[in-house]
Amino acid sequence: MNESQIPATDPRKTAKILTNAFLFDPFFSWLFPGENHERNLHQWWYFITRHAVKNPKWILSVDGRNSTSSIWTRPLEDTQETGSGDDDEEQDAFVNLMHGLVDDRISSVLEAFAQVNANHPPHPHWYLQAVGTEPEMQGKGRAAKLLQPIIEICDTEGTGAYLESTNPRNLSFYYRLGFETQKELLLDDGKAALTCMWRDPA
Numbered sequence: 128m129n130e131s132q133i134p135a136t137d138p139r140k141t142a143k144i145l146t147n148a149f150l151f152d153p154f155f156s157w158l159f160p161g162e163n164h165e166r167n168l169h170q171w172w173y174f175i176t177r178h179a180v181k182n183p184k185w186i187l188s189v190d191g192r193n194s195t196s197s198i199w200t201r202p203l204e205d206t207q208e209t210g211s212g213d214d215d216e217e218q219d220a221f222v223n224l225m226h227g228l229v230d231d232r233i234s235s236v237l238e239a240f241a242q243v244n245a246n247h248p249p250h251p252h253w254y255l256q257a258v259g260t261e262p263e264m265q266g267k268g269r270a271a272k273l274l275q276p277i278i279e280i281c282d283t284e285g286t287g288a289y290l291e292s293t294n295p296r297n298l299s300f301y302y303r304l305g306f307e308t309q310k311e312l313l314l315d316d317g318k319a320a321l322t323c324m325w326r327d328p329a
Contacts, residue, residue, distance in 0.1 A: 138176035144170040154293035157319040194264040202251035238280025239314040255290040291321040
């Protein structure tokens with residue numbers, strides 16, 4: 128952990144960073160359409176960041192200028208491992224949250240997320256759930272700098288990394304970090320798409 132990567136302790140602050148970063152993202156525009164898009168997106172990220180702060184499997188980091196935030200999940204040694212009671216409660220809370228945010232689209236949204244989860248690699252890997260930078264600070268290399276310590280761990284330990292890109296404009300950024308496209312994942316009858324990407328350790 129270097130000075131560019133600081134464990135985040137304020138979920139509201141990191142949720143705000145990620146909300147601003149993903150405000151015009153194609154996937155999240157599908158997920159939360161309409162006039163309440165920004166409010167719903169913030170509720171989503173606040174739920175995710177609160178979970179990340181208290182779950183030791185997750186690493187929620189922010190840079191020194193509070194401009195960039197990332198969320199990683201540590202490798203699971205046994206992908207068949209059943210969830211704990213806390214995980215079950217969190218899953219129930221997530222479903223309840225999504226009911227409130229997407230209303231009568233809940234079935235298609237949960238089906239889409241099930242499809243995403245089913246496409247995760249079966250072997251242990253670091254999972255980059257999200258990285259985002261405040262719009263006025265984008266293009267300055269802050270996201271790459273924030274991700275570098277975990278990427279170095281991947282290389283040292285010989286462990287791969289995986290992500291789903293929610294925006295085609297970000298693919299070149301991930302290519303520069305060593306990720307390669309595995310597949311395009313079409314969701315909700317093609318209304319949404321994700322690019323599944325994998326990085327072999329260097």
